[in-house]
Amino acid sequence: MANKTERIGINHVGEIAERNQWMFREQPINDIGIDAHMELTEPTGKSKQLLALQIKSGISWFKEKKGNYIIFRDIDERQYNYWTMNTLPCIIVLYNPDDNLCIWQKLTAESIERTNNGKGKGFFVKVPLTQIFLDNVSNNKLISLTNLPHHIANYNFLLSQKNFMKIIQDGGQIKLHSEEWINKSNGRGNMEFIVNDGKSIKKYSYPYWFPFTPYVEVFSRLFPWADFAADEDFFYEYDRRLWREYHCYFDKEIGEWLVVGDEFEDFRKKLNPMRSIIHSGEVAEYMLDISLNELGKSFLNVDEYVSQIQPHTDIRPKGEENERNKT
16 A cells, blocks of 8 residues: 555646646556556547656655756666556656656656666666656657557557456456436546455546537546446445335335335336446446456456566477577
């Protein structure tokens, strides 16, 4: 779990992102070093840029200064490989709560250097003190980091949600809680994941908007790897009231509800699995259990394969390789 200083940094970076119209999404903690994603979209909802962020907060990260750079050294070989080979552009963001300085640098094979003049085991990156996180210049730089073809952009989109898929695959539970303002056309509303990974329960805000689109359609577009089902505990009392309204009547003489239609469990089976509770005719509230569909399962299998070093060269017959070496 992130400590207080780290939380201050994540919250500060998130606030800057949201002020600049980027949607900021904190990620489940892992040992690779991706704390959040942030996405910029067109007014139509089309994605314009999607980035992965490593966020470090505290004055200790600013102690090593050389010229106009801060030297960030907390990089091991595994992180170097992950960041430089990631299909999502990765950046490091450093935040100093003492003077509110927030700077960034891209994490690429060109920007990350090996220690000891290229012979060491560790890595470092120079973070420019003048490269302020999300000022006008930086905003344009971050937007232009990549211009990927559609198939890579689609893969990146799934990759940005991989940690949530993995939690489900490993036996954890994720619920999607959302509130939709049904009488407004701007597509905005509140959306969050409630994640139980078996160790703790944590909420992750997931801002997004699709103008003029009902949320029942948004969910499948935003999480194409998921199947959705109504959380039966959350909807129990609401479903029971509906059942009594349509399938029961109250016998005043005996003071009990009598069933004249379906039994309660049979009635619930016929309800829409992506239903909501309507509050005051204005807000539709959803609480949905998420599971992996075939796309989600297949993506995790493909991602596991492409993330490993594969012995493709071993396919070539040894005799052929020897003859080539001789020539």
